[in-house]
Amino acid sequence: MKASTENRNERIWATIRDIPEGFVASYGQIAEIAGIPRGARQVGYALRHLPQGSKVPWYRVIQASGNIAFAPGSDAFKEQSKRLKREGVAIRSGRIDMKKYRWQPDLDELLWKPTAAWDDE
């Protein structure tokens, strides 16, 4: 099987699982922490392939611009907005204030999961 591929997605999902409630992260940010610099689109790919019923907080991942990746008005868009608001993340005109809600992992936090940030081999 494609072990490398699955590992990549696993890493991405694991990283997303670390986003604390009430905060969000951009696709690029997740990619970087997961060890795939410039791999924002890969995060999108991984999310799109999320197994049903997974507990990964996919809705905490948004575009770097603060926008939700889904088309405004779409069901997915509504669902994501709903979940975020429920956690206390304010959405103004379909946009989120990154300055305020962007997840900023601490060094300590990263040290707890070294494999997520420093796996190069």
Added chain:
DNA sequence: CATATGACGACAA
């Protein structure tokens, strides 16, 4: 091996 695709991102007009 060549193209097309996409839950992205940075930047120029």
Added chain:
DNA sequence: ATTGTCGCCATAT
């Protein structure tokens, strides 16, 4: 603030 272009990276055909 908006919109269009081009760059990126792994997959799918």
